Amino acid sequence: MNLKKMIKAAAFATVTLVIGIAVIVVIKTLNHTPPSFSDVARANIQLDEAQLAANLAAAIRFKTVSFQASEGKENQEFSNLINWIIATYPKLNQALELKLVNQSMLYKWQGANAALKPILITGHYDVVPVIPGSEAKWQQPPFSGNIIDGVIWGRGALDDKSGVVGILQAVTYLLEQGFQPQRSVYLSFGHDEEIGGRNGAGAITALLREQGVQLAWSLDEGSFVFDGIFPGLETLMASINVAEKGSTTLDIVATAPGGHSSMPPQKNAVSDLAEAITKLQDNPVPGGLSGLSTVMFDNVSRYMPFTMRGLFANQWLFGPVIDRQLSASATTNAMLRTTTAPTMLSASVKTNVLPIEAIATVNFRIHPRDNVQSIEDYVTALVASDTISVRARGGINASAVSDWRAKGYTDIAQSMREVYGDIAVAPGLMIAGSDSKHYGQVADDAYRFNPFVLAAEDLTGFHGTNEKISVANFAQGVRGYIQIIRNGSEE
Ligand SMILES: [Zn+2]
Structure with a gap:
């Protein structure tokens, strides 16, 4: 085969592959539709x-x-x-x-x-x-x-x-x-x-x-029953929570020799602590679409416009894009992972005294896949050093799912359809x-x-x-x- 023919063949293979993927994406999207409950009889309940x-x-x-x-x-x-x-x-x-x-x-x-x-x-x-x-x-x-x-x-x-x-x-x-x-x-x-x-x-x-x-x-x-709260969803959605998140609080403690502020060293407890907080913020606890969140978004996305349906129907292809999108919004991010929220700070007691200790208090809301200990371990592995330690303030694990x-669950879902008609129903995380x-x-x-x-x-x-x-x-x-x-x- 000469070079020209080879290029032609390669181009043909690429085009075929792209078309193939596109066809799969479209077919999967078209099949990603809400289940039909049109046969559910509406309850007739007269109330004063x-x-x-x-x-x-x-x-x-x-x-x-x-x-x-x-x-x-x-x-x-x-x-x-x-x-x-x-x-x-x-x-x-x-x-x-x-x-x-x-x-x-x-x-x-x-x-x-x-x-x-x-x-x-x-x-x-x-x-x-x-x-x-x-x-x-x-x-x-x-x-x-x-x-x-x-x-x-x-x-x-x-x-x-x-x-x-x-x-x-x-x-x-x-x-x-x-x-x-x-x-x-x-x-x-x-x-x-x-x-x-x-x-x-x-x-x-x-x-x-x-x-x-x-x-x-x-x-x-x-x-x-959410009305216009879930982004991209036009129908009502009964969000039945099947679990609630836990919570734990950690103190990140930076220690240093202290001294007078007139001759400060390059780094001190506050700057070390600042680095540790930044590291925490840059490295959210791993999470993403799995288990409960997958089921929830799979159910809900069936009621969304074509492009959104396309994304969720083709997680094999768009998984990373979806993860990035959902992680960018505070509401959906909280459903995907244990969240990290620095809430309190303390350091030196006087303007001209270098701190011997600087403390950041950080609150974590625990996703069911993590627990109090695993979060402490994760944070320790991430920020602990000669000058930084992690102190646990105690916490409570997430509920069972x-x-x-x-x-x-199906009785509650059925009841909602009998009262509100053919609405979206999905399990959620509180x-x-x-x-x-x-x-x-x-x-x-x-x-x-x-x-x-x-x-x-x-x-x-x-x-x-x-x-x-x-x-x-x-x-x-x-x-x-x-x-x-x-x-x-x-x-
Ligand atoms: Zn209440």
Whole structure:
């Protein structure tokens, strides 16, 4: 073969290869479509929406605030809310058995088939304080429970009195319909979730364990039906969290001889520490698309525009591009890996004294694939030297990852389609904490999800100002709880 012929043949082979790859990419993209649930029948549930709204508003008016220090707590408000629940939901209180655990409430709705594992539907009724000085920024006073133009205002409207009242309304509706669950259904309403849940969810978990109760699954707060929150997604997306991240904090300590600042050496503790922090920032904890995150993005991307679908349908080719894209955004990065956040600094006590010690405190939110020890090991290997050491402040591992193929998950997913239609449903990773860290210990699977719609503009309401929920949205969420309990309590 002469040179010309060889070049021609090589060019032909290259073109064939490129066309081949392009064809595979297009075919895979065209096949990367959402599963069809068009045959799912929409649930027809008539509710008195004004009554629902009035009840949520009433619950908001109790100042059940959890303060970090226990002295601010108004115990009477907590008792008043408990009494209000007992008085407002007589049918429920007649049919279900109530046990008070400290100021948390545990109800048991006896199932017809005692051989089946029970389920737990839970929420918390304590709320975070209103930030002092921010009261004027609220369009309606934070504990007013005012209902204006179809919107219910106040602290707890989203986190998490809508959950608590939503569950109470759902069970009441089912009782009125004469519904009898097959599995026993536990309901619990925590009073201290915002400060760790030890005396509420923690004590209830201990009690259930003592009674030998092992739950098929539990459902707690933790995520929502997202509207326009997930980048590139045009449909609603029920994001059912199946795990929550852990957290650990490390002190990076640089030591040096110190001395007077008038004759400084080339390097001192502060500059050594600065180098160590930079190194940490430049070397994020390894992560990426694997396990849970792969399933989540695979599900969600099926509802995205063609180019995005093309990327996710062809991870064999575009894997590195996707990783880079997702790592660049703070939200998606947090789902892919353990995050690194330097938060506190300290060094010399005087302007003209070289420090003998400089400390950076760094908080890591632990992805389920890592743990407290592996993060300490990773950081030590990265930054430790003659002058730099790493001190652990303690931490908590990520939760176990619950099964997104189990019946509990598919029941919740099905319920969301019955209420909201053919929407995207995907398992997710919770980047904050919840009471599920307790309940998960007595449940085969722990899911974290509220069946209400959350739009981007609602995000500032969480622990912030102008927390609110629309009456229509609240009612849809109650329908969500009704279907979840109805489907989830079946065999
Ligand atoms: Zn909450």
